[in-house]
Amino acid sequence: xxxxxxxxxxxxxxxxxxxxxxxxxxxxxxxxxYANDPYNPSVVAARYDQPRGIIQSxxxxxxxxxxxxxKGAYKYVRQYPLGSLFGQITGYLSFTYGATGVEDTYDSYLxxxxxxxxxIGDLLTTPTETDTITxxxxxxxxxxxxxxxxxxxxxxxxxxxxxxxxxxMYSNPTYDPNPLAANDTATEAASFKADNTDEPxxxxxxxxxxxxxxxxxxxxxxxxxTATATYEYAPKLxxxxxxxxxxxxxxxxGGNSRQLCNDGGSPCGGTIAQMLPPSCDPGFALLGTKVGAxxxxxxxxxxxxxxxxxIDLPHSPFEVSQFLHAACWSGAPIFLAYSSIGQDxxxxxxxxxxxxxxxxxxxxxxxxxxxxxEIRDSQNNLVxxxxxxxxxxxxxxxxxxxxxxxxxxxxxxxxxxxxxxPASWDVAAKTGTAxxxxxxTLTTDWMIAFAPATQPTVAIAVAMPHQPVDLTGALVAGPxxxxxxxxxxxxx
Numbered sequence: 214x215x216x217x218x219x220x221x222x223x224x225x226x227x228x229x230x231x232x233x234x235x236x237x238x239x240x241x242x243x244x245x246x247y248a249n250d251p252y253n254p255s256v257v258a259a260r261y262d263q264p265r266g267i268i269q270s271x272x273x274x275x276x277x278x279x280x281x282x283x284k285g286a287y288k289y290v291r292q293y294p295l296g297s298l299f300g301q302i303t304g305y306l307s308f309t310y311g312a313t314g315v316e317d318t319y320d321s322y323l324x325x326x327x328x329x330x331x332x333i334g335d336l337l338t339t340p341t342e343t344d345t346i347t348x349x350x351x352x353x354x355x356x357x358x359x360x361x362x363x364x365x366x367x368x369x370x371x372x373x374x375x376x377x378x379x380x381x382m383y384s385n386p387t388y389d390p391n392p393l394a395a396n397d398t399a400t401e402a403a404s405f406k407a408d409n410t411d412e413p414x415x416x417x418x419x420x421x422x423x424x425x426x427x428x429x430x431x432x433x434x435x436x437x438x439t440a441t442a443t444y445e446y447a448p449k450l451x452x453x454x455x456x457x458x459x460x461x462x463x464x465x466x467g468g469n470s471r472q473l474c475n476d477g478g479s480p481c482g483g484t485i486a487q488m489l490p491p492s493c494d495p496g497f498a499l500l501g502t503k504v505g506a507x508x509x510x511x512x513x514x515x516x517x518x519x520x521x522x523x524i525d526l527p528h529s530p531f532e533v534s535q536f537l538h539a540a541c542w543s544g545a546p547i548f549l550a551y552s553s554i555g556q557d558x559x560x561x562x563x564x565x566x567x568x569x570x571x572x573x574x575x576x577x578x579x580x581x582x583x584x585x586x587e588i589r590d591s592q593n594n595l596v597x598x599x600x601x602x603x604x605x606x607x608x609x610x611x612x613x614x615x616x617x618x619x620x621x622x623x624x625x626x627x628x629x630x631x632x633x634x635p636a637s638w639d640v641a642a643k644t645g646t647a648x649x650x651x652x653x654t655l656t657t658d659w660m661i662a663f664a665p666a667t668q669p670t671v672a673i674a675v676a677m678p679h680q681p682v683d684l685t686g687a688l689v690a691g692p693x694x695x696x697x698x699x700x701x702x703x704x705x
Contacts, residue, residue, distance in 0.1 A: 261287040261308055261396075266323040266343035268303050268315055271380075271586060274352040277303045277316065282396060291316075291394040297387045298355055301423050302348065302584060304527070305390035309401045315584065317527050319346050322588050322596070342591040349373075349586045349599075354381035357700040361693045367677040368424040368563040371697055374571035374663060374672040376601040377580030379524075380701065384424040384563070425524055425564035425582075426532040429657045429676055432645030432686065433492045433628075434566050435555030437573065437616060437661070438536075439501050440485050442512035444612040447504045450485075455496040457482035466502070466546035473498050473550055476646065476685075489619045490627030492644060494554050501553020502546050509553060510537055515607040516569050517579060523604060524564065524582045534565035556647055567674035569607075570661040573616045574641070574669035577608035617641050621666050629660065632691035638698060639665035644686035649678070656680045660690035664698050671701040 264279035276299045282290040291306045293299065304314020312320055322344040358369040358381045368384035392404035443450050458481070460474035473495060475481050481493035488496040501509055513536035514520065521528055541558035542548055551557035564582060572579040580601055587598040608616070620641035623629050634640040645659035658680045663672040675690040675697075 261306075262289065263325045264289050264343060265291065265306070265325070267345045268323070269345065269347050270299070270352040270355070271347065271349055272351050272353060276348070276352075284396060287396055290396040293390045293394070295352065296389040296391060298352070298359055298383075299350070300388050300390040301384065302350060302382060302526075303390060305393040307393045307401050307405075308396065309398055310393065310405055313527055315346060315348070315526070318525050319585065319588070322346060328590070344588050344590050344596055346588055347586045348584050349378035349380065350382065350584060351380055351704070353704065354697070354700055355383055357381070357697060358383035361696050365677065366679055367675065367693070368427060369673070369675050369693065369697060370424050370563045370567040371671060371673045371701065372567055372571055372582060374574035374669050375580065377571070377582045377604070378586070378599075378601075379582055379584050380671070381697070382424045382564070382584075384427065423532075425522065425526065425562055426529050427676075428531060428534065428560045428562055429659075429678055430557075430559060430647035430649060431555040431561040431566050431676075432647030432657065432659055433494070433497075433555055434569070434643050434645035434659045434661045434674075434686070435553070435559055435561070436489060436492065436497045436645075437569055437620070437643050438513055438516055438518075439497050439504070439509065439553045440489060440616060440619065441516075441573070441608050441612055442504050442509050443485060443500060444615060445512060445608055446508035450500065450503055452484050454484050455482045455488065455493075455499045458495040461495045461498065461550070466550065471547055473547070486619060486622075489643075490622040492623075492628045497554050498550035502549050504553075506537060506544075506549050509549065512607070513537075513559075515579075515605050516572055517565055517605060518561070522562075522564060522568070522582060525585055532562055532564070534561040535559070555645060563674045563676045565674075566659065566661050566676070567672055568604075570643075570663050570674060571669075571672035572605075572607040573613050573620065574663035574666075574672050575613075576610045577606055577613040578603050579605045579607050617666050620662075624662075628685070629662075629687050629691060632687055632695055634695060634698075638702065639667055640698065641666040641669075642694065644691070646685045648682065654682055656682055656684060658684060658686040658689035660686050660694045662694050662698065664702065670705060671698060673697055 268277035269275050275294055277293050279289045280292050304316045306312045306316045325341045325343055328340045328342045362385045366385050371381040372379050388408045392400050395401050459478050460472050463472050475494045482496045518534045518536040537558045548557050552559045568579050581604040583599050585599050588596040590596050620643055624634050624640045624642050628644040629642045640662055642662035647657045649655050649657055658677045661674045663669045673694055675693045677689045680689055
């Protein structure tokens with residue numbers, strides 16, 4: 214009997230020891246993990262049952278705020294006063310679907326958090342606060358972009374080439390974030406379903422249509438990259454004339470059954486300076502093959518292709534612009550030829566092509582794109598201000614200067630000469646028209662630009678998908694670029 218009691222005592226001690234170790238594990242080792250677990254009811258309550266900080270535009274317009282409500286499960290609901298105008302930037306905070314956009318990236322600042330201890334009273338009370346996020350985007354410019362795209366699918370990215378600050382970024386189709394933060398699961402679910410249902414004639418559902426994530430073939434705007442690669446990696450080819458072709462003959466590259474023709478069928482060729490303003494397709498296709506796949510790829514990557522752009526918004530694999538991407542590139546020269554004029558194995562987001570324009574405008578340096586200007590606490594003290602940082606050097610100063618002159622000639626006597634840019638704006642640009650769809654029945658029409666060319670303060674990319682095949686980047690995207698540049702210059 215004594216032996217059994219002894220073993221029972223040992224078992225009970227072991228159980229108490231195990232219980233002690235587990236309590237220590239839960240309350241000490243994993244305390245922080247459990248306290249911040251998104252499934253912890255207190256964490257959920259802290260996120261949705263308390264007010265969050267304000268998100269505002271560069272010109273001081275409130276874009277997101279918390280208001281008290283007597284409906285739903287929580288005391289506060291998130292409101293977005295400008296609705297779909299900034300929905301793709303602010304994102305939303307939904308009880309059902311979580312956070313997106315700025316609401317997600319800067320959640321730790323917007324949510325209530327402990328204020329830094331500054332007084333003895335703070336030690337006793339542990340005060341909390343929320344911060345205010347001021348964006349780089351202007352509500353006035355954003356409204357100009359919305360107006361320019363009214364009733365049409367497309368995307369506009371406007372940025373400051375010297376800092377990388379996004380001044381406007383808008384695309385259609387878009388969505389209103391308010392129903393997604395309705396504090397009512399039925400309303401949120403219905404809105405989410407509607408926002409993620411494809412509309413007839415569109416490529417992406419509204420909620421996925423983001424100017425930094427939609428990918429299209431960039432067409433001839435990519436010739437800026439091809440020309441830059443030539444200056445940087447094969448300078449002897451800069452003044453070497455390419456042969457004149459209206460169509461590169463079948464099997465020119467050996468073993469292919471495709472013919473690459475110039476838009477409109479007119480013959481063209483010559484040096485880069487002769488080919489860029491009129492946008493010669495056969496000449497740039499040949500040039501890209503002579504520069505070579507490795508050098509072309511290296512230059513594309515120095516502009517940001519084949520990698521995640523470091524913008525301070527939630528990331529997605531769909532935002533990676535690609536040159537000679539694996540799903541397409543087989544090593545055959547014809548694919549390199551087409552890719553060098555922005556077709557076939559080249560796909561890019563509007564943000565990426567805006568960065569190409571900005572890189573040339575900024576003397577060859579591509580700055581890190583960003584949407585946050587500064588963060589201030591509840592006492593208006595500065596918490597953080599974005600410090601402009603370089604992302605890549607895409608070209609030397611000399612190369613950027615040479616490309617700037619060529620892009621100015623696109624406006625003064627090339628494919629953008631009919632767009633009516635005033636000479637005083639000193640615009641440098643490149644148009645693009647990428648054939649898409651079955652039988653090349655549709656186009657994606659582009660223009661990238663910056664101004665003033667001598668001292669650039671704005672860089673822009675406009676992409677307009679699903680356009681009739683008889684239209685061009687100059688005709689479709691050109692007027693939008695003109696409207697946006699005018700709005701920027703008028704506000705400076």
